[in-house]
Amino acid sequence: MSSGPLVRVAFPAPAPFGLGEPPGGVALVTIDRPDSLNALSFAVLAQLVAALRALDAEPACRCVVLTGAGSRAFAAGADIRELADQTPESLAAGGGFDHWDELREIGLPIIAAVRGYALGGGCELALACDLIVAGEDAQFGQPEITLGVIPGAGGTQRLTRAIGKARAMEMILTGRSITAREAEAAGLVSLVVPAEETLDRALALAGRIAAMPPIAVRAAKAMVNRAFDATLTEGLADERETFFGLFASADQSEGMVAFAQKRTPIWRGR
Numbered sequence: 001m002s003s004g005p006l007v008r009v010a011f012p013a014p015a016p017f018g019l020g021e022p023p024g025g026v027a028l029v030t031i032d033r034p035d036s037l038n039a040l041s042f043a044v045l046a047q048l049v050a051a052l053r054a055l056d057a058e059p060a061c062r063c064v065v066l067t068g069a070g071s072r073a074f075a076a077g078a079d080i081r082e083l084a085d086q087t088p089e090s091l092a093a094g095g096g097f098d099h100w101d102e103l104r105e106i107g108l109p110i111i112a113a114v115r116g117y118a119l120g121g122g123c124e125l126a127l128a129c130d131l132i133v134a135g136e137d138a139q140f141g142q143p144e145i146t147l148g149v150i151p152g153a154g155g156t157q158r159l160t161r162a163i164g165k166a167r168a169m170e171m172i173l174t175g176r177s178i179t180a181r182e183a184e185a186a187g188l189v190s191l192v193v194p195a196e197e198t199l200d201r202a203l204a205l206a207g208r209i210a211a212m213p214p215i216a217v218r219a220a221k222a223m224v225n226r227a228f229d230a231t232l233t234e235g236l237a238d239e240r241e242t243f244f245g246l247f248a249s250a251d252q253s254e255g256m257v258a259f260a261q262k263r264t265p266i267w268r269g270r
């Protein structure tokens with residue numbers, strides 16, 4: 001295990017190329033194990049979740065871009081060397097998978113900026129983010145079947161919901177990866193961009209989200225995610241309650257007054 005930090009945080013994030021200044025409110029989180037294609041060891045996951053939780057508690061942070069160091073991989077999966085000797089008991093007792101549950105509790109929107117391999121746990125991590133910006137060199141896959149197991153961090157559930165049973169079955173049963181363009185056609189990614197522009201385009205998108213009223217952004221994220229585990233009736237009820245609740249916020253008043261006055265709203269985050 002590396003002794004240095006495996007996850008780097010830049011807040012504020014650097015300016016996207018050609019945009020002049022950093023987009024306000026955006027943090028950049030980088031998985032930094034390029035020699036192992038950013039494989040997700042339990043230590044990486046722990047550091048990643050700790051970093052995201054700290055940003056989630058930082059009022060000035062409005063959106064996160066998550067990426068992998070280097071150009072070869074977002075993350076090539078769980079660390080196979082670390083998984084090789086595990087047993088059912090050690091996996092259950094180790095608590096490493098709790099980090100995946102903690103990821104779901106992050107209220108800030110997270111954009112995955114994916115270049116190269118997003119395989120296994122790497123694909124699952126991208127799927128656990130709220131949006132995916134894929135470089136043309138991105139590859140998404142769930143190769144666990146070739147290792148004698150199955151996706152274990154949400155792949156069978158989130159991939160199936162994202163691209164449908166037919167495509168997900170084929171990927172998960174054969175281990176075949178799909179290209180960025182296939183992923184776009186399947187509805188897995190928000191945007192496919194030239195590979196070298198991936199991070200800049202993700203940062204620019206994050207900047208646009210960060211400029212929106214933060215309470216409404218968090219509410220919108222929560223409600224879209226609610227669609228994954230609620231019935232339509234439950235989800236619609238929750239949406240209505242959340243929508244009504246936003247009318248107690250200063251940002252709702254400001255947004256609607258600013259519209260009437262034909263000026264740009266000033267969000268206060270309350």
Ligand code: CO8
Nearest residue numbers: 035036037039040076077078079080119120121143152153
């Ligand atoms: N784990 C550990 N090390 C890895 C991993 C990985 N997943 N992927 C790559 N590496 C290492 C290689 O061992 C190699 O290290 P070294 O230089 O010390 O030998 C280095 O990264 C570079 O990799 P390659 O030399 O293999 O590079 P290639 O360009 O030849 O191949 C591939 C790239 C095709 C991506 C190849 O590395 C590969 O197949 N990697 C494994 C992909 C995979 O099977 N991923 C799924 C892993 S299982 C999983 O994710 C289960 C998820 C369960 C829940 C998540 C818990 C965190």
